[in-house]
Structures are given as C-alpha cells and as structure tokens.
Amino acid sequence: MTQEQFALRLNVTRQAVSNWENDKNLPDLELLILMSSVFSLSLDQLILGGTDMNNMTEKLVKDGREGHRTQMHLTITIIGSFLMLLGFVCFIIKANSVEYIDAEGILHENFYLIPVGYLLVFTGAIATLLSGLALHRFRKEHK
Template sequence: MTKIFCGCTGYLIDKSGEICDSAEERTDVMEIGVKLKEARIKSGLTQENVAEKIQVSRQTISNWENEKSFPDIVNVIKLSDLYNISLDQLLKGDEAMIEHLEKSTNIVKSNEKLIAAIIANVLLMILFILFNGLIIENHYLIMGSSILGITATCMLFYQIIKKL
C-alpha cells in the first residue's frame, strides 16, 4: 500500500486518507525530533524530566525535538537507554542526524587539521623572526610575513574554538 508523508503533521497517510499513527509504521521516514518526542511521551516523561536525567537543559530537549539542533552521540545513547529504544530505531532514516553524528565524531580528521594549523603557525613565526632580523629595510616582506603569521594564528584559534 502506498503511503504519503505529511511534512506538517509528521504522519504517513495511505491512499484512503487514513493516518498511520503508530511509530512502527513510519520509523523509516520520521525525523529524529519526532522520534524523540514520541518516545518521551510514550515513556510518560516531560521535557524537564528528560533534561534532568541526561543532565542538559529543558530548552536543549525542546531544540532536539523541534530539530533546531541535534544531540551528540553520547546524548543519543543516553536517550536510547532512557526511552528503551534501540539506536537503530532512533537513527534509521534520518540522514541529517547521521551526517551530524559523522561530522561530530570524526576526531581524527579534526585533530589532523588542528595539528597542521599549530605546525604552520610555529613555522611561520620562526620564519618571521628570522626574516625580521635579516632584512629590516624591506617593509613589504615584514608586512607580508606579519599577515601570514596573523592568518595562521586565526586558523589555529578557529580550529580550537570549533573543537569546543
């Protein structure tokens, strides 16, 4: 039977116009926010209760349920345990959430960028000190070296702030 997903209500509607209202019938197309809200309500918990149990704010729970932001992998696991729902059921079919988790958990790639920025910053500062002592009259070279040093430092700060 063909079913159509209604983006306004989050329900699947079959050709006869009937709403498929059980979560099992529509987990493949539901977004993470709808799944989290349904699981919370099914568990008989309020947003405040959930927030206390996983140690986040009530506003954070609301943002996750309204898909203004996504939980990190640690909180997804906590929610899965709290709601007694498998990670597969919770995450399956939500490409945006899966992409968010892939980006946020790719520590190796993030650390490589940070190390590269630190090395570039140190090398440019060494070069700046050497060139500054050798060619005092060439103001353009000193200015260019300064700009490169500032750029490298900004890249470094950007990577550090991004990790926070």
C-alpha cells in the first residue's frame, strides 16, 4: 500500500503520512483507532509492537506527561488566585463589619479575619508564583 492509498483510506494528506513515518508528527487517537481497524490490529499491537513503533510509544507517553504537568500547574495557579481573592474578601468583610460593646462590656469584633486574610493572600501568592514560574520554565524548556 502506498502513502497515497493509505492517506486516502484515512482521509488525510500524503504529507501527514510522511510526517508520521519520519517521526515529525503523530496521528490523532481517532486515526490510530482507524489504522488499527484498517490493518486488523489491536491498539496495543499498533502502538507497542515492533522497534519502529517504540518512538511513537515514547512520544505518546511524553505528550501525556507534558499535558498532565501543564494541567496541574494551571490548576494550582487557579487555586492560588482563588485563595488570594478569598483573603481580600476577608479584609473587605472586616472593614465593613460592625464592632460594638454590648451591655455586659463584651467586645464583639471579627478580629480573626485579619490573620486569616493575610494567611490566604500569602498562601495563594506563593502557590500562584511558584506554579507560574514552574509552568513558564517548563514551557521554555519544551519549545
């Protein structure tokens, strides 16, 4: 089967097939499933079988790790930003809350909101900063 015939069966270009053969690119998962049905192979045999396919296996594993790592960094950055926002909400609540002394001489004050607010802002800033720096370094290394 020629590259042209194979490309026609998969509805892709001949150049895409050439790029797969030269390890410049990888087929999508949907195309891998279609290829396995065209050649009557299981996905395990298609991806893991033979020495030529080891490069594809390594690339698939590497792409999966990179995607997971990027997703983790973005999640940590979002959580850190949310913590900082929650800390600022504590400050706003403290500034707008009513403090009073009741008839028995007991002070009613939301004093705990200040340290909780600082803790949330500090924790969120550290998480966001470290995760953002790690994500930036990771993207810079893998360009």
